[in-house]
Amino acid sequence: MTEPDPDSERTELARLRAEVRDLRARAVTHPLIAHAQGIVQERYALPDSDSAFALIRRASQQRNVRMHTLAEALVTLPRPDERAGLWFPRRTRTTEPPLTFPAARATGTGSRSAVLSAVLSQTLTVLQTSMGNVQIADRARGGLRLERHTGLSDEFVDFFAHVGAVGTSCGQAAVNVAQITVPDVATDPLFTDRAREMVLAEGSVSCHSVPLTTAGGLCVGMVSGHLDHLIAPLTAAETKALDVVGAEAGRWLAWHQRTVVVDALEHLHALGRSNGRH
Structure with missing residues (x-):
């Protein structure tokens, strides 16, 4: 045999x-x-x-x-x-909003792909981790759709390809339109049991999510970092830096749309x- x-x-x-x-x-x-x-x-x-x-x-x-x-x-x-030759005959055009955080300036391009990569890079730099993802608000189905990731397995990406308003910290951050820190994934009630299992299996012990928001306060996306250790409380400077990423990226995405x-x-x-x- x-x-x-x-x-x-x-x-x-x-x-x-x-x-x-x-x-x-x-x-x-x-x-x-x-x-x-x-x-x-x-x-x-x-x-x-x-x-x-x-x-x-x-x-x-x-x-x-x-x-x-x-x-x-x-x-x-x-x-x-x-009867109209144009779909949006009365629309006004605006200039591309600036992105001032370092990772965005380093891209040298205003493409959506480059901007999302810069958003993720800057967030992971602030959180000092190599695992994370960017999600975009799904206009057709609601919830968040995963579009960028690094340091995460295919199984994780597949499971969290689309999330709703409940069962994950990123979903809750989108509802609150506010940053959320999860100091200990193993005990935090925000996660469903299956979502918790998938996050822990990835080696993520704690995580932090930052909403990408328009000037009017609408959440159009989310960027999250996952850490392999218990996260320390963010400093005021770190929180402000992530606020800048969320606000500038959200306004850029709204402009792009x-x-x-x-x-x-x-x-x-x-x-x-x-x-x-x-």
Whole structure:
């Protein structure tokens, strides 16, 4: 009888886990994309859903906006006036808000991906840890959607891909629109039992979450750091530094949504009118 090969088994297990993660990710994003396809197909009288998908993907690529972000805007914003050449004819454009924290200045770019990476980097620097993640408010489903992470396992990322208002410290921080420190994950009642197990399994003993807020006080995202030791009380300077990250990042994300994403929607509208019945 041939002895099982441990390396082969580990490789197969890793492959199966990756396949499961991919299937779960598709299950989350597919309904949103499919909804957006249906809207575009109907709105511009396109022959099929594949034509609608192609237009969404083209606008996404040409305006450097993630397809999920563009689809989310499509299904949540009011439809354009059928008679208008522009989707948002009366909107006013504003300049890109500045980001003054060191990690943001070091990126040298105003791309959304770079900004989210800078937000995470600066937060982890202040908290002196290497584990953390950035979440964005999910406009279509509510809750928070994980978009950036470092130092975290695939299992952790998969489990916390989307969280609601209860059961996690980041969800509670979004509800409170205030920073939350969890000194001891093992005993804090904010977590559900399963969420606590997943956090502890990651080696995270304590954590801290910072809401990303607009000028009007709306939470549009969250950045969290996880520590492998009990966190010490934050100093006034550390709290202020994280307040700056949260406020500046939140205002930048709000600007990106109403400017860059809307530009992409306008481009999609023009493509649809030229390819459809208009």
